[in-house]
Amino acid sequence: MIATTKRRKAIAEALTLLLPGAPYADIEAIRAEASTKHKRDLPPSIAVWLSTVAHVRHQHTDYEQLLAEGYDRDSARFFVVERTNEVLTSWRATRLLDPDDEGA
DSSP: OHHHHHHHHHHHHHHHHHHOOOOOHHHHHHHHHHHHGGGTOOOOOHHHHHHHHHHHHHHSSSSSHHHHOOOOOHHHHHHHHHHHHHHHHHOOSSOOTTTTSTTT
């Protein structure tokens, strides 16, 4: 239980540092994803970053539409990098997505 509480606090701190201006509803969705079982072995800051990128990609870009149109994941991700970074910038994120990163 103590580890769970420490983890929750670390995730909350990572969210505050990464996304100081993100809307509450988005923060809560990202927090939930960063806290999932399959991310528990990751450092909180990494879990938050991966959850943030996935959330923005799926909720605030045309990523899903591109997939539905037949684009593969890598191509769809390429086409939404700019929009993803626009959203992150509007949230005053302290990190942006690098289109050259593998798995971005």
